[in-house]
Amino acid sequence: MTESISAAGGTTVRTNGVDLCVETFGRPADPAVLLLAGSTSSMLMWDEEICQRLADHSRFVVRYDYRDTGQSVSYPPGKPPYTLRDLAADAVGVLDALDLPAAHLVGQSMGGMVAQLVALDHPDRVASLVLVSSSPGVPGPDNPDLSAMPEDFQKAYADVRMPDWSDREQVIEYRLSLQRPCTGSGRTFEEARYRRLIGREFDRAVDIEASMKNHFAMGDVPPWRGRLGELAVPTLVIHGSDDPVHPFDHATALVREIPEASLLRLDGVGHELPSQDWDTIVAAVVTHTA
Numbered sequence: 423m424t425e426s427i428s429a430a431g432g433t434t435v436r437t438n439g440v441d442l443c444v445e446t447f448g449r450p451a452d453p454a455v456l457l458l459a460g461s462t463s464s465m466l467m468w469d470e471e472i473c474q475r476l477a478d479h480s481r482f483v484v485r486y487d488y489r490d491t492g493q494s495v496s497y498p499p500g501k502p503p504y505t506l507r508d509l510a511a512d513a514v515g516v517l518d519a520l521d522l523p524a525a526h527l528v529g530q531s532m533g534g535m536v537a538q539l540v541a542l543d544h545p546d547r548v549a550s551l552v553l554v555s556s557s558p559g560v561p562g563p564d565n566p567d568l569s570a571m572p573e574d575f576q577k578a579y580a581d582v583r584m585p586d587w588s589d590r591e592q593v594i595e596y597r598l599s600l601q602r603p604c605t606g607s608g609r610t611f612e613e614a615r616y617r618r619l620i621g622r623e624f625d626r627a628v629d630i631e632a633s634m635k636n637h638f639a640m641g642d643v644p645p646w647r648g649r650l651g652e653l654a655v656p657t658l659v660i661h662g663s664d665d666p667v668h669p670f671d672h673a674t675a676l677v678r679e680i681p682e683a684s685l686l687r688l689d690g691v692g693h694e695l696p697s698q699d700w701d702t703i704v705a706a707v708v709t710h711t712a
Contacts, residue, residue, distance in 0.1 A: 453525075464491040464626065549655065550658075659673050662690070
């Protein structure tokens with residue numbers, strides 16, 4: 423059961439018992455593209471320019487704030503009463519609220535995992551998949567072919583000190599310190615762009631501490647990798663060659679196990695969506711969703 427109410431800065435959708443903030447670009451009559459951000463990120467991390475470019479190619483683009491991000495429902499830091507599968511159900515709820523029978527799902531990092539679960543559990547709602555910088559699972563004994571994060575990257579993360587969550591500048595510097603090591607060898611870290619985006623995320627967040635902590639505190643989801651052979655939707659995997667969060671073998675595993683999936687390798691790109699590559703990414707999504 424869903425309902426929508428007007429809200430400053432977007433539309434609040436009531437679905438699965440929670441409020442989610444949604445924004446759309448383009449005409450509802452065009453093919454729908456649902457954008458799913460990475461963990462801890464609000465919909466703003468799908469840059470407005472990317473959304474508008476897709477809309478200019480006759481796509482009805484939908485982006486929204488996950489639970490605990492942006493203007494959507496928020497819970498106490500460290501205590502999220504939901505799992506990744508609930509986030510997948512929320513994605514379906516957004517489609518319901520907008521009266522969309524199905525959509526092309528474009529998910530980045532954790533958003534790609536959400537997209538996989540939607541396609542597996544609700545196949546009739548998914549027209550195609552685009553999985554960006556994503557993975558079929560967690561490295562470990564169950565996935566010996568998936569590389570872990572490099573040690574120097576893990577150390578860079580471990581060395582970042584927690585901010586005073588009420589201090590806007592401290593939070594911006596903290597998140598810049600987390601994003602900077604994600605940059606690939608062939609790209610320059612876009613500090614000014616990320617500084618603006620992170621500042622906007624801070625200003626919109628109900629609770630920025632919950633935004634940064636709760637996705638990592640979600641309950642475990644049973645592995646889904648063994649089900650990827652069930653997928654029967656066109657799938658495009660887009661992945662940077664230098665991704666330190668989900669190294670490139672995560673992309674090749676997805677392509678190997680999803681029937682007829684194709685791969686677009688972005689040389690020199692890390693775990694990021696660099697503006698230098700937006701032309702390539704948008705063109706690939708437009709072609710894939712034609």
